[in-house]
Amino acid sequence: KQDEFTSNIVKRYSIHKGEVALGYEEFAKTLAKNIDKFEFITFDYGEKEARTDYSLRIYHKHQVYPFFALTPFVEDENEKPKGIELKDLFGKSDLTFDVNFSHLIDAFEEEGIKCHSYKTQMSMLVYFGVIDLLDMLLKNSDEKTYKDQMNKLKVLIDPAFMGERFKGVIFRKD
Incomplete structure (x- = not known):
């Protein structure tokens, strides 16, 4: 709420x-x-x-990832980046x-x-x-x-x- x-x-x-x-x-x-x-x-x-x-997106090593594409809330599985997991980016990336x-x-x-x-x-x-x-x-x-x-x-x-x-x-x- x-x-x-x-x-x-x-x-x-x-x-x-x-x-x-x-x-x-x-x-x-x-x-x-x-x-x-x-x-x-x-x-x-x-x-x-x-x-x-x-x-909302994540910047990691000069790459940008839509935040929700890395979560179970992704609307289209084809949008999910291959080989990248949200947990691997935690604490090492910028959110914007x-x-x-x-x-x-x-x-x-x-x-x-x-x-x-x-x-x-x-x-x-x-x-x-x-x-x-x-x-x-x-x-x-x-x-x-x-x-x-x-x-x-x-x-x-x-x-x-x-x-x-x-x-x-x-x-x-x-």
Whole structure:
């Protein structure tokens, strides 16, 4: 049985299936109460609205596994990874799920912290001047260093990788 606070979040964001992040409100309240002026920037997987399914997943050695595919609750046995057991990943992996950015933004704004910007990671990094940094690197380093850093940046900004899937949000309290 879920508590009233969680039930209210579920109703407010029309979450019928999936994860509910707990702690945004308390975190925003703590920041607002203890810091007079700040800028808080975060990046993560997610969208502006709640998903309609489970996004909980496990990262282990640069591989991602849908959490429920490793449990008896798997809906389709063909989704179950071969040779991987949940018990083998315990304590050696990261668990993550998609952020419902509307929930995060609302939690901050209800504490008087303004959402200055919400963008894809690609747009946010361009906004921060990553292209200018690349130009400086091109002018002040060798070709190998430039290419190495450019390849790393591609992963972060390419829409096929993390550029669109990750979102960034900037909060400000003046």
